[in-house]
Amino acid sequence: MSQKQIVKLVCLNLGIVLLNIVVFSEGMLNLWESQSLIVRALCITIVVVSLLVFCYGNYRIIFKGNKTQIYRKEEFAKPEDYLDVLKDSAKRTFEDETDHMVKCIEKMMKKTEVLNVILLQYFTEGEMAYQQFQNAMRGASEIFYDNVKKMINRINLFDEEEYRNALRGTAGKASESTAKILEICKEHIDYVHSTIDMNEDILLKLDGLILEISKLDDIDSGTLEELPAIQEINSLIEHTKYYK
Structure with missing residues (x-):
């Protein structure tokens, strides 16, 4: 794995972690404790999107990044x-x-x-x-x-x-x-x-x-x-x- 790929992986996963910490941490927004159904739905959406971005992003960086691209x-x-x-x-x-x-x-x-x-x-x-x-x-x-x-x-x-x-x-x-x-x-x-x-x-x-x-x-x-x-x-x- 190249150094560039490692940097991309770190940035992607760190960004996902930080986003979820800000949204769900008790010392920060702590949106999950809200009684609003809209806010709860937003929290679920954030979790689902985070999982999708994590899976797709890591796959693309690790596997697609290793593909040799020849351009026309x-x-x-x-x-x-x-x-x-x-x-x-x-x-x-x-x-x-x-x-x-x-x-x-x-x-x-x-x-x-x-x-x-x-x-x-x-x-x-x-x-x-x-x-x-x-x-x-x-x-x-x-x-x-x-x-x-x-x-x-x-x-x-x-x-x-x-x-x-x-x-x-x-x-x-x-x-x-x-x-x-x-x-x-x-x-x-x-x-x-x-x-x-x-x-x-x-x-x-x-x-x-x-x-x-x-x-x-x-x-x-x-x-x-x-x-x-x-x-x-x-x-x-x-x-x-x-x-x-």
Whole structure:
């Protein structure tokens, strides 16, 4: 059982206990001693609901929490969905990486908003120039969030307990199987790091795009493809197609 599951169990059960203490304790509300039928019915309702929450909550945390979840792109409707799932997928080995990717997503959301505002200062939505910039932004954004999805799935596939046991095994004489486990785990860890690096690079490219757009006073739509930031993003999009 993960540390996160333990914290959830403690919070859930402590909350149920505290609620019932407040409602039924003689030193507090002591509602059960009331002569009102409505209050008595409320007390019975609280007891029944407490039992249901206890059973369902503990079952979901213990058993559902152990289920390995693999996500598809269609399950994410908006950037905030990635944030919610990423925070819930956090494991001890990837705490720093998860926090870092959350910050990257927040930066991506802000940059996308800034880019849209700046574009509308120079172009109208129907202009070809606007569409070309939007296509570059959309392509970079798709790659960025696809990387987040892949990172989440890798973290979910990562066996935290097996990894910790293997690390403890290296303190003594490491067996061949232990070495193999650590090698596989290292591949997962390296993949997560490379995904973060790639998303950091996308954010930098978007910074370059924002800078170039902010310098535009008058532009010929025929020269858009020659802008360095556009070329870099288009190259990234084209390169990524071959590795999907």
